[in-house]
Amino acid sequence: MCILFIALNQHPEYPLIVCANRDEFHHRPTEPAHLWQPDNELLAGKDLEAGGTWLGINKAGAFSALTNLRDPMRQKSNMRSRGELVIKALQQKPLTMSWLREHSDNYNPFNLIFGHGDELYCFNSAVNEFTRLTSGFHSISNGALDDIWPKMARGTLALEKLITESTQPDIDELITIMRDETRADDLELPQTGIGVEWERLLSSIFIRHEEYGTRSTSIILQDKRGKSRFAEVRYDGKGRNLGRQVFTVEPTQP
Structure with a gap:
């Protein structure tokens, strides 16, 4: 996952709104979002190379997502897959803060967002x-x-404008925000150690490149009862739509 925007308690009907793009090499094998067997409790896409995921929800209404921290000097090849952390966060026995602090060194640098309702960390x-x-x-x-x-x-500004001006958030309009290919001026680029050409490429919300780019957009609308609508759109290396799915997940007791 490369970028997420979250509106927390900013809409009267949908206290949690998430818009996210997953950026990855196009050759990396992936399954679209689906309910995972055997118990169908987890809704997420699947990285078929390492077995984890980048974003998902469960039927209790919990949400989790992961982004890599861009720090080339701290990347190691023998670390555990960060994608397993999202799965751990969405299991019935969720991650604890002490576990994360104790085991985070087993993974390359990351941000993990997880929680339930308006209690997100x-x-x-x-x-x-x-x-x-x-x-x-x-x-x-x-x-x-x-x-x-x-x-x-x-x-953030685009999401805020849409949420504050809409009585009913529109999934297509939220996806449009995530399709923005505007690149930053060179003077505004972050310095993350990957060189100016890659900084330019990665400076847009939607990244279009034949080898590495935005593979999917995910939209989550969770209402006051915990009912979630989960939409996923997938793309190829030219930014073309490869398919779209929309799921509705009714809340169950955690």
Whole structure:
């Protein structure tokens, strides 16, 4: 996952609204979002290379997503797959803060967002710290929570404008926000150690590149009763639509 925008307690009917893009190499095998066997409790896409996922919800109404922290100097090849953390966060026996602090060194640097209802947390493994998300608009990409990267600021403002002006959030309009290919000016680019050409490519919300780019957009609308609508659109290396799915998940007792 590369970027998420979250509106928490900003709409009278939908206290949790999530818009997210997953950026990845196009050759990496992936299954679209689906209910995972054997118990159908987890709704998420699946990374077929490592077996994890980047974003999902469960039938109790919990949500989790993960972004990689962009720090080339701290990347190691023998680490566990970060995608398993989202699964752990959505299991019936969820992650504890102490477990994350104790085991985060087994993974390359990451942000993990997880929680239930309006009690969402972001764990940043680089600083080994938790932040509870306050009511408002938040953005998470490949740096710290609510960093002011140009694409993070751009998407946050677009989401805020749409939510405050809409009585009923429209999934197509939310997807349009996530299809924004506007790149930042060079003077506004973050310095994350990957070189200016890659910084330019990755500076837009939607990344179009034949080898690496936005593979999917996910939209989650969770209402006051915990009922969730989950939409996923998938793309190829030219940014073309490969398919769309919309799920409705009724809440069960955790």
